[in-house]
Structure formats: structure tokens, C-alpha cells
Amino acid sequence: METLYFRGDLIIHHKKGTIKYYALAEDYIPLEILNDKDPNETEFEFMKWRLLRRISAVGLLWNRPSDAWLNMGDFKSAKRSNVFEALLEEEKIVEIKVEAQKEKFYCLSSDIDLINLVLDNRKLKERTELIAPLDSMLWDRKLIKAIFNFDYKWEIYTPAAERKFGYYVLPIISGTNFIGRVEIINEKKSKKLIVKNFWYENNVKHTKKLDSSLENCVKRFAEFNECISVDAKNINGSQMK
Numbered sequence: 001m002e003t004l005y006f007r008g009d010l011i012i013h014h015k016k017g018t019i020k021y022y023a024l025a026e027d028y029i030p031l032e033i034l035n036d037k038d039p040n041e042t043e044f045e046f047m048k049w050r051l052l053r054r055i056s057a058v059g060l061l062w063n064r065p066s067d068a069w070l071n072m073g074d075f076k077s078a079k080r081s082n083v084f085e086a087l088l089e090e091e092k093i094v095e096i097k098v099e100a101q102k103e104k105f106y107c108l109s110s111d112i113d114l115i116n117l118v119l120d121n122r123k124l125k126e127r128t129e130l131i132a133p134l135d136s137m138l139w140d141r142k143l144i145k146a147i148f149n150f151d152y153k154w155e156i157y158t159p160a161a162e163r164k165f166g167y168y169v170l171p172i173i174s175g176t177n178f179i180g181r182v183e184i185i186n187e188k189k190s191k192k193l194i195v196k197n198f199w200y201e202n203n204v205k206h207t208k209k210l211d212s213s214l215e216n217c218v219k220r221f222a223e224f225n226e227c228i229s230v231d232a233k234n235i236n237g238s239q240m241k
Contacts, residue, residue, distance in 0.1 A: 008034070047075070047083050052092060052108065057136040060096065060107040061143065068139040098147055126175035128213040130182065130221055133170065150178035150201065166197055174213060179204045184218075186225050193218070193227040 001022055004010045013023040026034060040046035054068050055061050061068055063084050069075045084106065087093045093106045096115070107115070118124065131137060133154040138144060145151050152171050155163045166183035173179070183197040195218060200206065215232065222230045 044083070044086075047072070047079070048087055048092075051080075051083050051087065054139075055093060055106060056108055056111075058139055058143075059111075059137060060098075060105045061140060062103050062105050064103070064142075066140045066143070068143075070139075101146060103146065126213075128172065128174040128179075128210075128217045130184075130217060131171040131173055133168070138171070144178075148178050149203075152178075152181070165199065169197075172214070172217070174210065177204075179210070182218075184221070186227065191226065191228045193222040193225060193230045193232075195230075195232040 010022045011025045011028055013021045040049055050072055058068055091109055094109050096105050096107055098105055141152055169181045169183045171178055171181050180200040185194045185196050218232050
């Protein structure tokens with residue numbers, strides 16, 4: 001079924017829990033689209049398209065071995081460099097420099113205006129957010145370590161005795177920095193969200209403002225999960241209301 005799905009013969013019609021229900025693609029997608037000519041006439045054109053998609057998903061990437069190239073086949077140094085060079089020549093990507101980094105990074109040319117907007121407006125309101133373990137921002141964990149000095153591993157497949165933090169731990173970003181990580185449990189029967197464990201990064205200054213921002217973040221997460229109560233005493237030692 002998955003082979004037919006990846007070939008384009010099937011679509012995922014809907015899901016119930018982890019169970020996927022498939023349907024014929026031709027019953028839901030117009031035939032003129034299904035039978036249209038492949039926009040990428042060569043494998044090289046296809047790889048350029050895929051690289052652009054990956055850079056767009058992550059935000060910026062480097063020309064190095066990366067988990068972001070997962071499922072892109074034989075995308076080793078020589079082929080990867082050729083694709084990067086072609087996209088640079090076509091001005092579809094641009095090289096950017098990150099403060100305190102010697103490595104070259106690349107983003108989409110279409111993102112430059114957004115980057116300049118952020119750089120020119122230093123008073124943008126900062127937010128504190130939980131990041132999903134498989135969020136595209138985290139696809140290249142070595143890149144995250146290099147830029148943010150944040151070492152993250154999703155330990156869901158790590159044996160319990162070998163875990164450094166927990167089974168399902170979410171990174172926390174506040175403003176422009178990763179400030180810590182949190183282990184949260186959604187008790188669906190009682191509709192309670194429980195902050196089981198919380199870890200600040202060593203260089204983070206603990207303040208009332210940060211505590212308040214974190215509490216608001218957890219409350220939004222509870223609302224998203226349709227929880228009616230929150231046990232978040234492990235954030236700052238006091239119970240949230």
C-alpha cells in the first residue's frame with residue numbers, strides 16, 4: 001500500500017489514530033494533474049527542486065552531510081556541491097553568514113526580505129514556544145548545536161536506562177535562543193496536562209518574566225490539547241492556576 005502511495009497511485013484519504021485509510025488518487029485528483037508532464041525533466045533538475053524544498057523547510061542549511069538530506073538517495077559531497085552551485089548561479093539561493101560561525105550557510109533568495117525585516121526591527125515581540133521533536137527546524141541537529149549551542153536528541157527510541165532526559169521531551173525556544181526542554185504528559189482521561197520534568201540550559205538566567213512567559217506557553221499548549229487543568233509546578237516550583 002505504501003509503495004502504491006509513494007508511486008502516486010493512492011492517496012491517504014483519512015486517518016484514525018495511527019491507522020491510514022487509502023483511496024485511489026484518480027478518484028480525488030483531476031486526471032489532467034495526474035497525467036501532466038513531469039516538471040523536472042532530468043534527475044539533476046529534480047534534485048535542485050528537492051534541495052530548495054529542504055532549505056525552505058529548515059530555513060537555512062549548509063553544504064555538509066546532514067540528516068536534512070534523509071531520503072534523498074546518493075546525495076554525497078560531489079553531487080550535493082553541484083546542486084548548490086547550480087542554485088547559486090540561478091540566484092535561487094544565497095549565501096549568508098551567521099555570527100561567530102565560519103561555516104557557509106544558504107537560504108532561499110525569496111527569504112532575504114523577511115530576514116532583513118527581522119534584522120531591521122529589533123523590537124519585534126519575543127515569544128516562548130515548544131518545538132515538536134520532528135519539526136523541520138530540528139532536522140539538522142548538528143546545525144542547531146553549531147548555531148544555538150543546543151544539543152538535542154529525541155530519545156523516544158533510546159532505551160529507558162540510557163535516556164539523559166525523557167521519553168518525549170520538547171525543546172523550548174524563547175526569543176532567539178533555546179532555553180531548555182520539557183517533558184509533558186497529556187492525561188487524556190482526566191484532561192490534565194502535566195509538566196513531568198523541566199530543564200533549563202546552563203546559561204539561561206532564571207527570571208520572573210521568563211517564568212511567566214513559560215507558563216503562558218504551557219497554558220496555550222494545554223488549550224491546544226483540550227486539557228481543562230495544568231500541573232506545571234516543575235517549571236518554577238509553584239502550581240499554575
